[in-house]
Amino acid sequence: MVVAKTAVRDQLLTTRNRLSLLExxxxxxxxxxxxxxxxxxxxxxxxxxxVAVGSEPGTAPLLSALLAAGKRVILPVLQPSMDLDWAVYAGDQDLAPAPRGLLEPVTPLLGPTAVATADVVIVPGLACSSVGERLGRGGGSYDRALGRVPVGTFTCVLLYASEVGVPVPVEPHDRPVTAACSPAGIVRFAPTF
Structure with missing residues (x-):
């Protein structure tokens, strides 16, 4: 399964890296x-x-729009254990470079369970199946975070259109999402619980 996931990840990342800055x-x-x-x-x-990095679908316009709409936004802070803690984001002045090329908030940490307080959880990924099975980067950080989110919460992976509705290798620890958003729109998945 690990080999299959690695092959799919490599293929998806190659395709993403071919996208122009304008795209x-x-x-x-x-x-x-x-x-x-x-x-x-x-x-x-x-x-x-x-905060999106590299060839991920960008999140800067989304974060700005959420703040402009008066939403409380919390962002992840990667811990040495590969688990995610969370901190409040109030603007780019709250961000600082972090390991792995990430930008993370420098505001006080809220704890790993803070994600359970969110009404909406938006996560990165590389692809998503037609039933909401999400393929991530392989660290398991977001699978652990999604495991803390109450059932029924809107959980959405951000992807490019070609990455939605494709078969992905799944392991028992992989957590599904309830939706995928790409430039083509939002696809909602039927609950499997």
Whole structure:
């Protein structure tokens, strides 16, 4: 299974890395428009999100829109154990470079269970199946975080359109999401619980 996941990840990352800066920028704006129009996000008080890196669909427009809409935004802080802690984000002035090329908030940590207080949880990924099985980068950080999120919470992976609805290798510890958002729109998955 590990070999299969590695092969799929390599293929997806190669495709992502071929996207131009303009395509990435357009994707970031489209994802932001779709999510901020979603009823789950409009009625949310707290949104757990992340700062995109590399060829991931950008999150800067989304984070700005969430703050402008008066949402409480919490972002992850990667711990040495590969688990995620969380901290409040109030703007780019709260961000600092962190290991693995990440940008993380420098505000006080809220604890790993803070993600359970979010009304919406937005996570990164490389692909998602037609039933919400998410393929991440392989560290398990977001699977652990998603395991703390109450059933029924809107959990959404940000992807490019070609990465939604594709078969992904799944292991028992992998946590599904309830939706995927790409520049093409939001796809919601039927609950499997």
């Amino acid at each position: 990435r920028s357009d994707a970031a704006r489209a994802v932001s428009r779709h999510l901020t129009a979603a009823p789950e996000v409009r009625r949310a008080a707290t949104v757990a999100a992340y």
